[in-house]
Amino acid sequence: MNINKVAENTCAVDAGVFGVRGFTSVYLLVGDTLALIDSGSPKSTPLILESINSLGYNPKDVTKIILSHIHFDHGSGAGELLKFMPQASVYAHYSGCKHLIDPSRLTISAKKVFGKKIEEWYGWFASVPKERIVPINDGDIIELGANYKLRVLETSGHAKHEICLYDPASGGLFVGDEAGIYFPEASAIIPASPPPDFDPDHNIETIKRLQALRPEQLFFAHYLTTKVVDETLRAYIDILSSWKKIVEGALNEGLDFDAIVNALIIHAAKVLKGIERREDLHAFIRDHHIPMCANGYIHYFKKTRQK
Numbered sequence: 399m400n401i402n403k404v405a406e407n408t409c410a411v412d413a414g415v416f417g418v419r420g421f422t423s424v425y426l427l428v429g430d431t432l433a434l435i436d437s438g439s440p441k442s443t444p445l446i447l448e449s450i451n452s453l454g455y456n457p458k459d460v461t462k463i464i465l466s467h468i469h470f471d472h473g474s475g476a477g478e479l480l481k482f483m484p485q486a487s488v489y490a491h492y493s494g495c496k497h498l499i500d501p502s503r504l505t506i507s508a509k510k511v512f513g514k515k516i517e518e519w520y521g522w523f524a525s526v527p528k529e530r531i532v533p534i535n536d537g538d539i540i541e542l543g544a545n546y547k548l549r550v551l552e553t554s555g556h557a558k559h560e561i562c563l564y565d566p567a568s569g570g571l572f573v574g575d576e577a578g579i580y581f582p583e584a585s586a587i588i589p590a591s592p593p594p595d596f597d598p599d600h601n602i603e604t605i606k607r608l609q610a611l612r613p614e615q616l617f618f619a620h621y622l623t624t625k626v627v628d629e630t631l632r633a634y635i636d637i638l639s640s641w642k643k644i645v646e647g648a649l650n651e652g653l654d655f656d657a658i659v660n661a662l663i664i665h666a667a668k669v670l671k672g673i674e675r676r677e678d679l680h681a682f683i684r685d686h687h688i689p690m691c692a693n694g695y696i697h698y699f700k701k702t703r704q705k
């Protein structure tokens with residue numbers, strides 16, 4: 399177990415997705431009742447239950463599982479967690495709800511990106527009964543207590559079904575994957591740009607919208623949290639633009655996929671150096687995450703050039 403108290407009412411539980419420790423956070427929020435932000439994968443369920451118990455709470459008291467988005471590493475475990483959380487409902491962006499009920503299309507699309515690794519990394523995508531889903535949309539308020547409310551922000555640069563959650567009382571902002579992959583050990587950030595929905599320009603617009611809230615603290619789905627908000631969000635805009643230029647230039651030159659991945663690895667050299675000691679994480683980012691990001695940018699250019 400790897401649990402961090404990251405704010406007054408908030409603990410980060412390591413969901414252990416991809417077999418990499420210290421990379422995927424599920425947040426336990428303690429208000430009048432308990433809520434989770436994200437579920438990890440079905441393989442994360444025992445770890446999450448054990449973590450909640452070890453903090454002195456009962457998983458049966460969780461009433462809300464709020465999904466930042468429904469990619470496998472964040473939403474595929476919600477259906478499994480529900481079996482142990484009889485009072486809980488799953489809150490997700492309205493456009494993703496049909497995939498929670500029937501994850502088959504999402505599974506096909508994820509297999510295209512990750513191949514057989516799907517089973518090894520996640521297990522499967524546990525479906526969620528329709529009557530236990532609450533569709534949410536931009537501007538909705540999720541109540542966790544008398545003075546504890548989260549505002550839903552639709553932020554669809556990373557995925558169409560991505561949301562961020564803002565707590566105006568504390569200034570906390572849960573950014574899911576919308577603000578990239580943050581490495582607390584290196585205070586560094588790199589894109590989270592998977593196909594098929596990623597749109598760098600739209601993602602930059604959503605980051606500007608998040609900046610305008612002037613949040614005090616960012617809570618990342620990957621990984622943990624920072625109070626260095628301005629600098630981190632500005633760095634994210636910079637790297638989203640830089641990678642866009644790199645991939646666009648490479649495509650114009652007719653370079654192949656491996657050459658594009660290499661160019662991004664070179665650009666990320668400083669970040670990769672910062673996590674060198676974490677061998678499993680370093681290898682995952684270099685061998686799987688950056689190629690997936692390259693795919694997301696290439697897919698974006700294919701879509702925009704077809705228009």
Ligand SMILES: [Zn+2]
Binds near residue numbers: 467557575590
């Ligand atoms: Zn994602």
